[in-house]
Amino acid sequence: MAEWRSALKGQLSLGKVGTSDGSGVTFSEVTRVSLLQIAAWPEAWKSVGAEAARLAGTETAPGPGMMAQGAEGNLLQIEPLKWWLISRDDRQDRASLAIKDGVVLDLSSSRTWINLNGPNATHLLNHFLPLNLSDTAFPVGSVASSAFHHIGITLWRDETGFNLLFPRSFAVSLWEQLTDSAAQYGFVVI
Structure with missing residues (x-):
């Protein structure tokens, strides 16, 4: 990186x-910010939301226009099928999703x-x-x-x-x- x-x-x-x-x-x-965009396909939004919540260290993914603060960072729902996971560190570990579920994009820079x-x-x-x-x-x-x-x-x-x-x-x-x-x-x- x-x-x-x-x-x-x-x-x-x-x-x-x-x-x-x-x-x-x-x-x-x-x-030294880490910003990951986690985008779901419509049929997989619940499972991708659960994975985003797990990555952030929160119990559930936030709804539209909301943010959840977790042990691993802040999870923001920025669009109906997109979350941003942002944290105050430059983390090297990156999430991945099965292509049938969605896409993860590193927007840190x-x-x-x-x-x-x-x-x-x-x-x-x-x-x-x-x-x-x-x-x-x-x-x-x-x-x-x-x-x-x-x-x-x-x-x-x-x-x-x-x-x-x-x-x-x-x-x-x-x-x-x-x-x-x-x-x-x-x-x-x-």
Whole structure:
């Protein structure tokens, strides 16, 4: 496997920006990511969902627009017959399915994972995303595909805050837009 490299290298200036306490939003890039797409054929979606849940370390596969957090990673159902298994490590073990059931595709190098939280994280994201991100409309475990400045992104909420998956080739420009807008709230990059 090729050496992992950050798409944001040289863009991440660690520290506080904006207001004096810099506490409005906290950003971090999750590095050394493993992202597997697990796609099922319609007649095998139940068994493939069960296999995806087993790989993630969860009891069951999440439903549409939901995420399940397991011992081996987060399992997101991004489409009716597709799950993404994402973890915070660059795992070498890869899943496989019988061709009659579905297909597994390694997307690890295709996305940049940004975690953001803080009291103004929702306000910041609503500058860019046409989604209701309130706690009641988008609670922990929710997943959405949306457009960020005309670029398709994936967003989910976990106990730590919001997580964004940007296409790697647009990561720098989307990062710049996020941080430029976050300056009004004060932010810190860790």
